[in-house]
Amino acid sequence: DVELMESGGGLVQPGGSLRLSCVASGFTFSRYWMTWVRQVPGKGLVWVSRIKSDGSRPSYADFVRGRFIISRDNAKNTLYLQMNSLRADDTAVYYCARVSIDYCSSTSCVGGGDFWGQGTLVTVSS
């Protein structure tokens, strides 16, 4: 079975850093684009970042560009999100999701998230 397990969330002070991890199992991780989505408790889903299957073509939402870095280690079946210069409005549950492989080309992937992790809570507060 496909599983995605996030970790690394917690309480951090404004201006601090955290690195989230998402360990994948049950599928060939290296074939899939992956994405991060966040959700403020009680609010809606917001796309954060995405990375191609081979670790190239990172893309970011405007509100995290320059502060967050997405990466992956296909040998470890792990997706990462390095979060720097954290702000109070970054407080949210962060989900990793696998992007459906059905609608991918070498340069883009327009499918949805066909599997999601359980999420990890990041709280930015002093």
Place this chain on the structure above:
Amino acid sequence: NFMLTQPHSVSESPGKTVTISCTRTSGTIASNFVQWYQQRPGSSPTIVIFADNQRPSGVPDRFSGSIDSSSNSASLTISGLKTEDEADYYCQSYDSAIPWVFGGGTKLTVL
């Protein structure tokens, strides 16, 4: 950038049919696939419709998706409502600039 606009909430009785709309504010809804996700309280989202109207395996055929170019909107229809369908539903699409854009979500109450 475009937005996807959903009603904040809808409610319907068990056994009935409900439709949730998702209107694209700019650009053409039919030009880019729309996905729909269900998120039950305390759980992660799960996809119920992909590529406008395709159902993943395991999703009941009570769930269907459609596109209406005249209103530039997508719709999720759930027939034969069950109490287990009570959840938040999000539409999602994209354009060349942003890989994923979500609608604000619709809370479905089955009462």
